[in-house]
Amino acid sequence: MALLEVRDLSISFPGGSGRGSALSKAVDGVSFDVEAGQVAGLVGESGSGKSVTSLAVMGLLPHTARVSGSASFDGRDLLAVPERELEGVRGREVAMVFQDPMTSLNPVVTVGTQITEVLRRHTGASRRAARDEAGELLARVGIPAPVRRLREYPHQLSGGMRQRAMIAIALACSPKLLIADEPTTALDVTIQAQVLELMGDLVRERGTAMLLITHDLGVVAGLCDTVTVMYSGRVVERADRHELFARPRHRYTSGLLASVPRLDAPRGQRLQPIPGTPRDVIGWDAGCAFAPRCSAADDACRGTELPLVSDGARDRHLLRCAHPVPDQHDQHDQHDQHDQHDQQERSA
Amino acid sequence: MLSFVVRRLLLLVPVLAGLVVLLFAWLRALPGDPARALLGQRATPASIAQVNAAYGFDQPLPVQFVTYVGKLLRGDLGSSSATGQPVLQSFLDRFPATIELALAALVFAVALGVPLGYAAARRAGGALDSLLVGGSLLGVTIPVFFLAYLLKIVFSQWLPLLPTSGRQDPRIDATHVTGFFVLDGLLTREWDASLDALVHLVLPGIALGTIPLAIIVRITRASVLEVLGEDHVRTARAKGLPRGLVSRRHVLRNALLPVVTTIGLQTGLLFSGAVLTESVFAINGIGSYLFQAISQLDYAVLQGFILFIALTYALVNLVVDLLYGVIDPRVRLS
Numbered sequence A: 001m002a003l004l005e006v007r008d009l010s011i012s013f014p015g016g017s018g019r020g021s022a023l024s025k026a027v028d029g030v031s032f033d034v035e036a037g038q039v040a041g042l043v044g045e046s047g048s049g050k051s052v053t054s055l056a057v058m059g060l061l062p063h064t065a066r067v068s069g070s071a072s073f074d075g076r077d078l079l080a081v082p083e084r085e086l087e088g089v090r091g092r093e094v095a096m097v098f099q100d101p102m103t104s105l106n107p108v109v110t111v112g113t114q115i116t117e118v119l120r121r122h123t124g125a126s127r128r129a130a131r132d133e134a135g136e137l138l139a140r141v142g143i144p145a146p147v148r149r150l151r152e153y154p155h156q157l158s159g160g161m162r163q164r165a166m167i168a169i170a171l172a173c174s175p176k177l178l179i180a181d182e183p184t185t186a187l188d189v190t191i192q193a194q195v196l197e198l199m200g201d202l203v204r205e206r207g208t209a210m211l212l213i214t215h216d217l218g219v220v221a222g223l224c225d226t227v228t229v230m231y232s233g234r235v236v237e238r239a240d241r242h243e244l245f246a247r248p249r250h251r252y253t254s255g256l257l258a259s260v261p262r263l264d265a266p267r268g269q270r271l272q273p274i275p276g277t278p279r280d281v282i283g284w285d286a287g288c289a290f291a292p293r294c295s296a297a298d299d300a301c302r303g304t305e306l307p308l309v310s311d312g313a314r315d316r317h318l319l320r321c322a323h324p325v326p327d328q329h330d331q332h333d334q335h336d337q338h339d340q341h342d343q344q345e346r347s348a
Numbered sequence B: 001m002l003s004f005v006v007r008r009l010l011l012l013v014p015v016l017a018g019l020v021v022l023l024f025a026w027l028r029a030l031p032g033d034p035a036r037a038l039l040g041q042r043a044t045p046a047s048i049a050q051v052n053a054a055y056g057f058d059q060p061l062p063v064q065f066v067t068y069v070g071k072l073l074r075g076d077l078g079s080s081s082a083t084g085q086p087v088l089q090s091f092l093d094r095f096p097a098t099i100e101l102a103l104a105a106l107v108f109a110v111a112l113g114v115p116l117g118y119a120a121a122r123r124a125g126g127a128l129d130s131l132l133v134g135g136s137l138l139g140v141t142i143p144v145f146f147l148a149y150l151l152k153i154v155f156s157q158w159l160p161l162l163p164t165s166g167r168q169d170p171r172i173d174a175t176h177v178t179g180f181f182v183l184d185g186l187l188t189r190e191w192d193a194s195l196d197a198l199v200h201l202v203l204p205g206i207a208l209g210t211i212p213l214a215i216i217v218r219i220t221r222a223s224v225l226e227v228l229g230e231d232h233v234r235t236a237r238a239k240g241l242p243r244g245l246v247s248r249r250h251v252l253r254n255a256l257l258p259v260v261t262t263i264g265l266q267t268g269l270l271f272s273g274a275v276l277t278e279s280v281f282a283i284n285g286i287g288s289y290l291f292q293a294i295s296q297l298d299y300a301v302l303q304g305f306i307l308f309i310a311l312t313y314a315l316v317n318l319v320v321d322l323l324y325g326v327i328d329p330r331v332r333l334s
């Protein structure tokens, strides 16, 4: 049994986004696992429902959100436990790092207090012990002069430092699971790599499992054991990392990969952004939501709901696509595929 | 911190100096003649000349100004042309009552307004919220004197639970040190005197404090709603902190800044309202004294009063700025 098993998670908000219904679905039947001690990536473009998925697991969605499904953590369904009990889980067993370190720390409370309060809440540590521990945590996440920093306020720290402090807060009680929602997106490019590396080191040395949410496949490539790709509120593909990068099968995933710079790409090959925007979607009940942007879309993709099924014999590789990208074992196959594309485009 | 206070106080000097000049010129430019206002229609030219000489009104204006400033620098606000009493002494006799009333109203407004505003925000859209929003809308529109009379009538005719006039029961033989009766009782350990003065403040305090209360409820509600939507509150909840701690440390504290600002802005409102409230509840504060001074064009009293108000304004805003620094460290640095 995995540490976190999300099953059939659906989330909707009142006030539909113009699709006629009073409820708008942000997430629809999402399932995935996070194994103990492993890093699971959750990937998708903006608006695909990554953040609301993680907030649902934490029980932090606004009251207006309707949530169904289950999120069993260590055998307990976090979607079903009362708020009181959830408070005991948050911060101690499941902790979270958010995207924007500029706004996710309280500007009027010292960094020290923001670390010690979580320690004191969950470990019952004395003021002194919590303070000492907080200093050590700051040192561990690479903040120089940690004892002095404890007395400072968030605005006195740089963006990168703040995110390190957030990581220190999240890891303070040695949670079993760390959820990181775009933890580096708001940071300078040069700092991003450092912070990612730090997070990787920390979870590895502590055996903490991590759900890493990102829209950047480059981030996934370095850290994750498994990858779940979401599009418009549904899982479209799921596989182990090596498998996914070597054999992306869903058209959206391969499109994402083609839009990421790769060191092993042949020289001169240009990056190919996916045409259109995530807003060009159709409802999943009318077929594949990606169809308006997909060059391989045909009638088989529209009209009926497509199931998430294993990719042939590879039962750890799931996908939801009527015309998966053919296996690209060698250059020859790849050429075939490109020819196919060209033909389709010409006929379109 | 200290240098900040000193700098702010020094900044007050040019402001007050400018005010003194403006005030002097403005009062002299008003139509009317103080001696005539004092002596009435049937004053003889001789008696008018006598009064003018006594108060220096016969001197050229620049000379009057220099004399006035010279006295001011020695802490002498001059004497009332109506009563001959030194202005400073009259102020010391009467201002404590007014300030005590204003403070009572402020405490009432803050102590009730912040929790109510918070509760409304927490249940935004609910029944309590609608009630409070509606109530506060009504609250800001009720004129002070109307509410004061209403309270006075209700509590003197039908519900004789609370005193409706004066500052203290005359049967209590209280010792007065500072003129702030509640404080005096505490200083002299005459607890019953202190309590009695406090009870006398209840109705006037409510009458005067209702508009500020309504404003504070609305500001607190809006401010708390905004903070509740901020990312750091979500972080606090993600840490598993209990609701009470989240509210106190991560919501209320951040939400207080705009509330503190409005408190500063309400000084003027409180003083003007206090004058009306005093007259309804027969409190011998600055109000009646001021009315008299205005009708008699009592230069010394009016100048002193406006200077005092300006000084109070400046001090209140200094306190507000200091509070800002206490609440928000980002303000402290800049």
Ligand SMILES: Nc1ncnc2c1ncn2[C@@H]1O[C@H](COP(=O)(O)OP(=O)(O)OP(=O)(O)O)[C@@H](O)[C@H]1O
Binding pocket: A013, A026, A044, A045, A046, A047, A048, A049, A050, A051, A052, A053, A062, A215
């Ligand atoms: N409080 C809310 N009320 C209504 N709709 C919401 C709310 N929060 C999120 N949504 C909707 O849910 C959908 C998914 O949003 P979510 O923030 O999970 O996307 P995301 O994948 O995290 O994107 P990003 O990369 O921009 O963070 C969006 O269409 C969004 O409009």
Ligand code: SF4
Binding pocket: A250, A251, A252, A288, A289, A290, A291, A292, A294, A295, A296, A297, A298, A300, A301, A306, A320, A321, A322, A323, A324
């Ligand atoms: S189902 Fe059809 S439209 Fe959707 S990704 Fe696959 S090929 Fe494209």
Ligand SMILES: [Mg+2]
Binding pocket: A050, A051, A052, A181, A182
């Ligand atoms: Mg997001």
